[in-house]
Amino acid sequence: MPITPFEASQRAREICLAAPIVPVLVVDSVEHARPLAKALVAGGLPALEVTLRTEAALDVIAEMATVDGGIVGAGTLLTPEDVKAAKAAGANFGVSPGATEQILDACEAEGLPLLPGAATASEAMRLLERGYTLMKFFPAEAAGGAKLLGSLASPLPQISFCPTGGVNVKNANDYLSLPNVICAGGSWVAPKEFITKGAWDKIESLAADASKLLT
Numbered sequence: 001m002p003i004t005p006f007e008a009s010q011r012a013r014e015i016c017l018a019a020p021i022v023p024v025l026v027v028d029s030v031e032h033a034r035p036l037a038k039a040l041v042a043g044g045l046p047a048l049e050v051t052l053r054t055e056a057a058l059d060v061i062a063e064m065a066t067v068d069g070g071i072v073g074a075g076t077l078l079t080p081e082d083v084k085a086a087k088a089a090g091a092n093f094g095v096s097p098g099a100t101e102q103i104l105d106a107c108e109a110e111g112l113p114l115l116p117g118a119a120t121a122s123e124a125m126r127l128l129e130r131g132y133t134l135m136k137f138f139p140a141e142a143a144g145g146a147k148l149l150g151s152l153a154s155p156l157p158q159i160s161f162c163p164t165g166g167v168n169v170k171n172a173n174d175y176l177s178l179p180n181v182i183c184a185g186g187s188w189v190a191p192k193e194f195i196t197k198g199a200w201d202k203i204e205s206l207a208a209d210a211s212k213l214l215t
């Protein structure tokens, strides 16, 4: 069922409010999907972004979507085909590094709540004009970090952000303490070496630490 931008932001907001951090996941093997999702959910991070950057990504989404307590989304949405495939695999939300008309149209038509990317006031204003009130601030650190994002709060108080890109355990609270941030995204909770080794207890522990960051 199609959704409006307003509904998309509302649903994305509910998902983002589940925990302070949304893990950004790059998963090469579908065998890792279930234990990885279980570890992150057990650690207190239920909303998971699986980037469409590996061949296994869609199968990983389908597998993770069956894990109790998880809310699985698809990241790195670049084309309408990505959107359709993510939705078909069972994604509950989508994330894009930017926002093109094609991506917005496709997510609205497919009924996939989207966190569209914005890095400047003008990009955020264009999305707001269309009805989006929740966006991914990307690439957060490179674009100007918490200082830039905090500066948008006063002129654009109706927009909330999920900063992603260079966010880590040390700087996360700089973002999470801003009035226009409701969660942040980051890959540090699921390092590639831990996924490859199957170090699920270590990932659960990183997730547990992240879940205790400011909300």
Ligand code: 3PG
Pocket (backbone or CB within 6 Å): 024, 051, 138, 164, 165, 166, 167, 185, 186, 187, 188
């Ligand atoms: C990404 O899409 O790669 C995210 O922005 C994650 O960035 P990070 O690896 O710096 O957390």
